[in-house]
Amino acid sequence: MQSPFSNLSPVVKNLLIINVLCFLPSILFNENMNNWIIIHFAAFYFDSPFFKPWQIITYMFLHAGWEHIxxxxxxxxxxxxxxxxxxxxxxxxxxxxxxxxxxxxxQLLVQGIQVYHLVGHFTLPSTFQTDDAGLISKIKEIYSSPTLGASGAIFGVLIAFGMLYPNMELMIMFIPVPIKAKYIIPVYILIELTLGVGRFGGDNVAHFAHLGGALIAFILIKIWGLGKTNSFR
Known part of the structure; x- marks a missing residue:
C-alpha cells in the first residue's frame, strides 16, 4: 500500500517537518521553558517590551496545542x-x-488601531496614566498577548487553492454533500471577518491575521497572473 506521504511536494514536506519539530519543545520541556520560547519567538505588538523583529517569521512555527497544530x-x-x-x-x-x-x-496594524483608539497614539506615551481598570485591562491584553501559529500562511494556501481550483468539490464536516471550493472559501472568509469585527467574548483567535494571509494570497495570485487550471472545472 502506497504511503499517504509519498506524494508530498518538497516544500510542503519540509514545512510539515519543521512545524512538528518546533512543536516538540511544548511536549518535552517544562512550562517555564515553553513560556520562554513563546516570549521570544511568538509575535507581540511592536510597542510591547516582548517584541523582537524576528518574531514576524518565527511565530509561524509555534502552535498553542495539539488541536491548533x-x-x-x-x-x-x-x-x-x-x-x-x-x-x-x-x-x-x-x-x-x-x-x-x-x-x-x-494583525499588528489592527492592534495599532486598537491602541490608537484607546490612548490616541500607536504607542503608549511615557506620561500615560489612568485609573480606568477597563482601559488598563484592554491595553495589557494587546501588549502581552502573543500571536502564534501557521494559520495566516495556511489561509493563503487555501485562497490560492480556491482561485486555482474553484470548481473542485470538497467534503465539509457535518455537511453530507460535496460543495465547490468557490462557495466554501468566501463563506469561510466572511465568518473570519464577522468574528474579527465582533470580538466575541472568550475568542482569542487572531482572525485579522487569517484575513491578512488570505488577502495577500489573493493579491499574489493576481500579480503572478495565475488563474483557474484546466482540471476540476
Missing part, C-alpha cells in the same frame, strides 16, 4: 501539495512566507 498541518497536507505542484515550489515557498509575514503585519 493538527488542523493547520492537516490543511497544509491536504491542499498544499496541489497548490505547490500547480504553481511550482519556488512560488509556493514565496506564497507561504509572504502570506505568513503579511498576516502578522496586518
Amino acid at each position: 493538527f488542523f493547520n498541518m492537516f490543511a497544509l497536507f491536504s491542499f498544499g501539495p496541489i497548490v505547490e505542484y500547480s504553481i511550482g515550489s519556488k512560488k509556493f515557498f514565496n506564497l507561504y512566507f509572504i502570506c505568513g509575514i503579511g498576516a502578522i503585519l496586518i
Whole structure:
C-alpha cells in the first residue's frame, strides 16, 4: 500500500517537518521553558517590551496545542501539495512566507488601531496614566498577548487553492454533500471577518491575521497572473 506521504511536494514536506519539530519543545520541556520560547519567538505588538523583529517569521512555527497544530498541518497536507505542484515550489515557498509575514503585519496594524483608539497614539506615551481598570485591562491584553501559529500562511494556501481550483468539490464536516471550493472559501472568509469585527467574548483567535494571509494570497495570485487550471472545472 502506497504511503499517504509519498506524494508530498518538497516544500510542503519540509514545512510539515519543521512545524512538528518546533512543536516538540511544548511536549518535552517544562512550562517555564515553553513560556520562554513563546516570549521570544511568538509575535507581540511592536510597542510591547516582548517584541523582537524576528518574531514576524518565527511565530509561524509555534502552535498553542495539539488541536491548533493538527488542523493547520492537516490543511497544509491536504491542499498544499496541489497548490505547490500547480504553481511550482519556488512560488509556493514565496506564497507561504509572504502570506505568513503579511498576516502578522496586518494583525499588528489592527492592534495599532486598537491602541490608537484607546490612548490616541500607536504607542503608549511615557506620561500615560489612568485609573480606568477597563482601559488598563484592554491595553495589557494587546501588549502581552502573543500571536502564534501557521494559520495566516495556511489561509493563503487555501485562497490560492480556491482561485486555482474553484470548481473542485470538497467534503465539509457535518455537511453530507460535496460543495465547490468557490462557495466554501468566501463563506469561510466572511465568518473570519464577522468574528474579527465582533470580538466575541472568550475568542482569542487572531482572525485579522487569517484575513491578512488570505488577502495577500489573493493579491499574489493576481500579480503572478495565475488563474483557474484546466482540471476540476
